[in-house]
Amino acid sequence: MIQTIGLKKVFNTGGEKTSVLKGIDFSVQKGEFVAIMGPSGSGKSTLLQLLGGLDVPTEGAIKLDGVELQKKTEKQRTIIRRRKIGFVFQSYQLLPTLSVYENIAFPLHADGRKVDSVAIHELLNAVDLKGYDKRFPYELSGGQQQRVAIARALIHQPDILLADEPTGNLDRERSSDILDLLSAFHQDRGQTIVMVTHDLFAAGYADRIVLFKDGLIETEVQREDDDYAEFLSRFMA
Amino acid sequence: MSVKHSLLALLYEKPRHGYELKTGFDELVESMWPLNAGQVYTTLDRLERDNLVESPGHDLKDRKQYTITKQGKDELWNWLEKPVGRSLLKDEFYFKYLCASFVDYKDKQRMIQVQKQTMMKDVLNLTQLRKQMNQSGNKTMKMLVEGALLHLEADIKWLDMIARD
Amino acid sequence: MLSSFLVSWRNLTRNKKRFFFTLIALIIGVVVMAGMLIAKQTTSSTLNHYEQLYAGNADYWIQSNGFSFQESELDWLVDREDFDKGNAALLKQGFVELDGVSPAQASVRITGVASFDNGINELPEKEGDVTKEGLIITENAANLWGKEIGDTVIFKDMGSMEVTAIVYEGSMLKSPQTMEKAAFQHSRVMIPLDTLQNWTGMEDEITNYRFATKNHERSDELLTSYQAELSSSDLYIQPVVIDGRQNNDMEGLYWTFNIIAILSVFISGFIVFNMIYASIIERRKEFAVMKSLGYTNGNINRLVLQEIGLLALIGTTLALPIGILFGGFFQEMLMAAIATQNITYDLELTVPLIISAAVGILFPFLAAAFPVYQAGKTPVMEAMVDKAAQQRASKGGNTIRIVAGVICTGIGLIDNNIAFLFLFIGLVLLYPLFMRGIQSMISPLFKWIFNYSGKQAIRSVKQFENRNVNTSAMLAIGVSLALFMSATLESLPDGMESEVRSTYGGDIHVVKESPWQDGDLETVEAMEGIASAYRFADIPNVTWETQNEEEREFSIMSFSGEAEEAEIFLITAEANEATELATLYLGERALAEWGGEVGDVFTMNTPSGKTDFFVKGSVQTSHYTNYVAFVEESTLRTVLNWTGQYNLAITANDEASIPLVYDQVWETYGDELSNVNSASMTVAQSTNALTGMNELMQGLLLLIIVLSAIGISNTLFMNTLERVKEIGTMRAIGFTKGQVRFMIIAEGLIIGLVGVIVGIGYGILVIYLNSQSDQAQALLSFTVPWTSLILAISGGLLFTFFASWLPSVIASSVPVKEAISYE
Incomplete structure (x- = not known):
């Protein structure tokens, strides 16, 4: 499904070169739930951004269904992203001026697709937010916002869901709810998920844990x- | 692990015969601690000898019944009340690490690495177990699993620490 | 202290783009204001300077009610104690010998002057020596006639003389620039008095005598004593008063300059407000931390004020030199538009620069007052946990705003200049309503053009409604003023033509050196193509004092018969009371300048000395820009001691016979004519000046629109900066850069389009109100200036588009990764 070959990323900060990824060979199979763990600065978030086409590697290749992302233009990557990839972030990142319903519909609108209101309501049920469609983000709790974000990330039935510290802002109990939810989508619908986390509890939900250390994969367990x-x-x- | 006290706890609930004690135990630990019947009987013998349990006789099917004595109850309360101290060298890996340092073991890093991998796997499996506990609704057991996960988290951190040395 | 300013500098420039744009806005505001003030001050002082030159160093001057008088009649004067020095002058018409030109084009007015170097007259010397006795001509005349220093000029039937000096154009001597202009304007030259007297056979005759008193003393007693000396003669004395109001009406122009200066400062003030507001919102957390560490509100206010002070200081310091350049450039354009001759001037800088500097330093503080107050109020806990408290506009506040807006608009509909201001206050107050209304009307269009980006844009406009509303309102005010000005300038020529024609009196006015006698009248009336002719007087140099005791000078024209039927003015107000005093009608501008009212008594120094008049009414006229008085013919001799009527108004049979009349009059009276003018020429002259103004005004208003566009740019920057995370999210979950760009441009276009639409609406309303206004009705008709309308729409949208471009590029290059990662 997604594969990286010899992935390297160097950042230039104030004339100083920092090597964040130092050659990552990594792949995710369809239907897998992979957790990427590691201390901050180990490069795990950068990998996720590269997988999502938000950035391009300094060296190496990222293949999404055989398409080499790093060879695509920014616009092409955006279009691939909005068709094949769903994103969930640590700080939810709901659009404050849009209602819950509109937030979930955004990726479809952006892609110029017809908005399937039945699908949106189904997803709302699935994330246990039935009847919240007309609320606004500031009316929701953190956990509820993150569930909206998950629904938004899944509305276009992405091939792969990328979650960046999805429980980082939540307490243990709310975290479990969110992880159970992701887990359910993984098990019931075969959703492929790549999740970056530094939380062992969260990582345990995956099928596979990839440990990052200093820009390299330290170890991997399945x-x-x-x-x-x-x-x-x-x-x- | 105190099989002895778990049998006392089961008998405290109601009088039981040997086989009932075995099934009762399985229920308690969600069948995850394989306990054979022989172990039950030897333990019962020891308990009877120490006057912690007694047998009022046999039931209709001729199975020996056991009840808890006053002394047995006291023993159970004492056990529950007494805090558990942690003993450092009972953890085998701690001991291995100590010995490896002692003999200047070349593959110490690898040893740590493999230990970490195992523990990571344990995390995956424990989470799975936790999920099962969640589904079966066994809250007490789920809490035990959470505790184990917390221990693992600390252990993995410690492994990272010693790996850096 | 130094380090605290360093900290302020760091805070200010924390966001470089925003700092840059704010600085630019501040600079443009101050530059435009400085430019306007410089232009105003320079123009008024230049005009004053030229009047001053004409007056020379004289304090009083003596004229006769006839054309000339014997110099010996003034023997008593030079013997007086208070007399210092004087200069006699004789004015005569003549013709220069030139090939292939009409008599009118060759006509020249010769001033014979007794002394060239006693300092009573001053001339702006260009070449040669003005103190040497000889022929002095102006730059234009030298070009027109092809003469240089040392060349000889021949005056027909008089004599010839060598050019000794060439001077710049001025009030004393001036000449037409081209032969076309020469047809209705004569050249003026100066020669020695005795030569002119010789040439014309007018020994000892002079036209006027200017003199200076010892220590330049001027007083009522002195004037009264001179007047007593002359009371039994044909001579009369006037103080030399510098007053150019009869020749030009600059108040309207100054008013426009003021409006533009105020508007530009206002807009840039708003931009500064935006910047400070945004920066304070951004730093709420920081302030909260400072407070938790023991900073008081006062400390925080001081911190912010210091930054504003630094910004104001930098902006103003940079703006002033640019302001001087702009002022100089603008002055040049202005002079080219309004002056009929080359005028030399020095820029007046001191006062405009002091005012601009003061305003430039102060207005950022005013703009910051509200945000600073907000900053001080920051509640510690709330800001530190950064509660996403959505501030929602209170419904009550909205209702009050709308009610106030409706009331202000109502007041604005009253026919009064100050009430007009309320119309615009009403516009600002009602703007959110307009914005919402128009937005809902145009939103389908935007959704259609920009797709989902357009829909998002409409939302974002609502998100920062206050800021966007204010920005759009600025543009609307700019556009409506632009439309109004250009409608005014477009319809003014038509209005002016009809106004000139309705109060000109006949078709041609001819001024002769001697009074028109009955025989002359018969001769003229017998000419071909003439329907009728009548005489009137125009008594020049009548002085008086305003109610603030400032000296003024104008002229009095005469009419015969009933005032209601007079051809040269229209009565706008009249007193009913009867009076024993002689009556006069005052032109509206003269009345306003004087400060009195219809029915009051007006005192003037006339050829018969100090005289009281009853102001019977106020009038509108095309003569002397309404800065003139009118008396009935019978009053001339009895009250004003004015015997002759030097002016003749001729009505031609039809338009076609006017040139014929013109030629005949020149042929018969050419050597005596001091001035010939026609209604058509007056119309042409006044509309010409307007055409120049039109372009100048359009340029200025373009500047206002550019400033508004910078305002839009600035607003969009603020909007973008406050939404970096949001935009990053949009990008992450599927918006392409193009879509983000579209969104921001659509936002800008909504602000711009609403501004243009409301601006046009109000512009047309203002034009309509003006055309209905009693005060301006005679001049302004209701015309929609289509060219300007199209210009406003296309210009407004185009500028907005450019203004949105940069913010859109910046928004689209928001780094997605940073925007979406942790707080």
Whole structure:
């Protein structure tokens, strides 16, 4: 689905070159839920931005369904983004002047697509915000805002959902709600999700955890059914 | 792990025979702690010997019934009341780390790395378990899992710390 | 102290683009104001200077009610104690010998002067020596005749003389620039008095005598004693008064300059307000932290005020030199538009620069008053947790605003100049209503053109409604004023023509050196193509004092018969009371300048000395820009001691016979004519001056629109800056750069379009109100200035488009990554 090859990113800050990504080979399969973990400054957010086409790498390639993102113009990347990618951010980033309904409809409008109001209401139900369509962001709690943001990120049925610290601004309980929600979309609808987090609790929801350290992948672990059984017997012994 | 006290707790609820104690235990730990019948009986014998339980006789199907004694109740309360101290070297990895340093083990970094990977996997699996607890509605068990996750978080942080040395 | 200013500087320039735009706005505001003030001050002092030159160093002058008098009649004067020095002059008409020109074009007015160097007359010397006795001509005459210093000029039937000096055009000596103009304006030259007396056989005859008193003493007692000496003669004395109001009406122009200066300062004040407001909102958190560390409101106010002071100081310092350049440039344009001759002038800088500097320093503080008050009020906790408190306009405040707006508009509809101001206050108050109304009308259009970006733009305009409304209102005021001015200038020539024709009196006015006798009248009436002719008097140099005791000078014209039927004026107000005094009618401007009212008593120094008149009425006339008085013919001899009538008004049979009449009059009386003028020439002259003004005004108003456009730019910058995160989000979830650009441009265009629409609406309303106004009705008709309308629409939209371009580019290049990552 999405694959990076030898991804490098160097930032120029005040004449000083900082290497944020130092050669990342990374891929996500369709239907996977991957968590990217690591301390701040380890390059995990930069990777997410590159995956979303918000930026281009200094070196290396990003392939989304075989399309090399780094070879596309900014406009082309935006169009790919609004068709294939959904974004969820730490600080929700709802558009304050738009109602909940309008926020969710935004990606469709931006792409000039017909707005499917049935789909929007279905999504609102799915994120447990039935009847909130006419509210405005400032009338909602943080957790509710993030659920709107998830609905907005999914309205155009993106191939891949990119979530950048989606629980970073929430307490543990609200975080669990959000993660359960993402998990449900992953399990019930096979939604591919890449989530950046520094929170072990959040990362645990994924199928796979990729640990970043100093711009490189430090280690990677995957949960498989047989090692779950093995885990249980060991854990309970 | 105190099988002894868990049996006392089960008997405190109601008198039971050996097999009932085994199923009761499985229920308590959501069948996640494999306990064999033999272990139950040897423990019961020890409890009877120490006058913590007694047997009023056999039931209709000729199974030996057990009840908790006054002494047994006291023991259970004492156990619940007593705080648990943490013992450093009971954690095997701590001990491994100590020994590895002692022998100047070359692959210490790798050792840490593999330990971390295992713990990360545990995080994935624990979250899965937590989800199951959530579904089955076993709140107490879910809290235990959360506790374990917190421990893991601290352990992984500690691993990062020693890896930097 | 130095470091605290350094901190202020850092705070100011924290957002470089915003600082730059604010500075530009401040500079333009101050530059325009300085330019206007310089132009106003320079023009008025230049006009004054030329009048002064004409007056020379004389304090009084003596004339006769006849054409000339014997110099010996003044022997008593030179013997007086208070007499210092004097200069006699004789004025005579003549012709220069030139090939292939008509008598009118060759006509020259010769001034014979007794002394060239006693300082009573001063001339702006260009070449040669003005103190040497000889022939002095002006620059224009030298060009027209092809003469240089040392060349000889021949005066037909008189003699010839060598040119000894060439001077710049001035009030004393001036000449037409071209031969076409020469047909209705004579050249004026100066030669020694005795030579002129010889040539014309008028030994010892002089036309006037100017003199200076010892220590330039002037007083009522002195004047009265001179008047007593002359009371039994044909001579009369007048103080030398510098008053150019009969020749030009500058008040309207000055008013326009003031309006433009005020408007530009107002707009740039608004831009500064925007900037400070935005910066304070941005720094709320910072202020809260400062307060939590022990800063008082006063400390924070001082901090912000220091920044504003620095901004004002930098802006004003940069603006003043540019203001001088602009003022100089503008003055040149203005002089080219209004002056009929080359005029030399020095820029008047001191007062305009002091005023501009003061305003430039002070108005940013005024603009900052509200934001600073807000900053001081910042509640610590609320700002620190940065509660996204949506400030919603209170409904009550809105209702009050609308009611006040309706009331102000109502007052504005009253026919009064000051009430007009209320119309514009009403406009600002009602603007949110207009904005919403027009927006809902044009929103389908925007959605159609800009798609979803257009829809978003409409929302964003609502998001920052106050700021956008104010910006748009500025533009609307600019556009409506522009339309009004250009409608005025467009319809003024038509109004002026009909006004000139309705109060000119006949078709041609001829002024002769000697009074028109009955025989002359018969001769003229017998000429071909003439329907009728009548005589009237025009007594020059009548002096009087305003109610503020300032000296003024104008002339009195005569009419015969009933005032209601007079051809040379229209009565606008009349007193009913009867009086024993002689009566006169005052031109409206003269009445306003004097400060009295119809029915009051008006005292003047006339050829018969100090005389009281009853002001019977006020009138409108095309003569002397309404700065003139009218008396009935019978009053001339009995009250004013004025015996001759030197002016003749001729009515031609039809338009076609006017040139014929012209030629015949020149042929018969050419050597005696001091002036010939016609209604058509007067119309042409006044409309010519207007055409020049029209372009100048359009240029200025363009400047106002440009300033408004900078305002729009600035507003869009603010809007963008406050929405960086939002725009970043839009980009992240699917807006292309193009869509963001479209959105910002659409926002700008909404602000601009509403401004243009409301501006046009109000412009037309103001034009209509003016055409209905009793005060201006005679001059202004209701015309929609289509060219300006189209210009306003296209110019307004074009400027707005450019104004939106830069903010749109900046908005579209908002770094998505930073905008969406953590706080």
